[in-house]
Amino acid sequence: MPNRMVFITRCLSGMLAYTNFKRCILRTALVGLLTVCASSALASTIQVNHSKLRLVDNVYQLNSTFTLTLSNFQHEALQEGVSLTFTIEFNLVHHRTWWFSDQIADVRQQRTLTYHALTRQYQLTINGLVSNYPDLSDALRALGSVRQWQVVDAVLLKKNIPYIAGVRMWLDTSQLPKPLQVNALTNNDWLLDSHWYHFNLSPGWKG
Numbered sequence: 788m789p790n791r792m793v794f795i796t797r798c799l800s801g802m803l804a805y806t807n808f809k810r811c812i813l814r815t816a817l818v819g820l821l822t823v824c825a826s827s828a829l830a831s832t833i834q835v836n837h838s839k840l841r842l843v844d845n846v847y848q849l850n851s852t853f854t855l856t857l858s859n860f861q862h863e864a865l866q867e868g869v870s871l872t873f874t875i876e877f878n879l880v881h882h883r884t885w886w887f888s889d890q891i892a893d894v895r896q897q898r899t900l901t902y903h904a905l906t907r908q909y910q911l912t913i914n915g916l917v918s919n920y921p922d923l924s925d926a927l928r929a930l931g932s933v934r935q936w937q938v939v940d941a942v943l944l945k946k947n948i949p950y951i952a953g954v955r956m957w958l959d960t961s962q963l964p965k966p967l968q969v970n971a972l973t974n975n976d977w978l979l980d981s982h983w984y985h986f987n988l989s990p991g992w993k994g
Contacts, residue, residue, distance in 0.1 A: 834853065846941060848936060849954065852933070853932075877892065879952050891950065896933075944990040
């Protein structure tokens with residue numbers, strides 16, 4: 788009889804352990820599912836809201852506005868001290884029907900966003916100039932604001948010839964620390980790209 792009671796006790800213990808194990812697995816799966824849903828709901832984006840060229844002193848200046856949203860993953864990386872460098876690219880092309888397209892301009896500008904835990908401020912560096920912001924929303928707004936960027940000399944353009952301008956902003960993973968560059972090759976959480984936004988330009992247009 789004692790042996791039988793021991794056997795029953797062991798069986799009950801085993802069943803209880805198995806039940807707890809199943810609950811643990813289900814709990815883990817649920818947490819993972821919620822994490823995926825949360826990541827999807829807070830996906831990172833860059834949207835081009837506005838972009839135009841203005842002719843000033845025979846030089847075309849670019850004025851653009853981007854709206855940026857960081858994912859939880861990117862925000863946490865920023866909070867942990869990882870600097871995020873964004874590249875803005877502008878190009879101007881003359882498309883020719885019977886020959887190769889003629890690229891008139893292709894210029895880039897980098898902007899780096901950093902968080903300093905000691906001061907609890909976000910630091911934005913553009914062309915060596917540093918600005919500090921207490922809120923991430925303010926820093927992202929400044930990051931996405933392009934004003935009076937001289938991109939192409941008017942003497943390179945011909946009258947009565949249509950040109951197509953393009954602007955794009957993306958998170959430049961080549962500027963991440965080396966270990967994270969390797970991770971970015973297979974981790975889509977680092978993807979952040981506005982893709983190309985195109986608009987027409989006719990020489991002499993004042994904007």
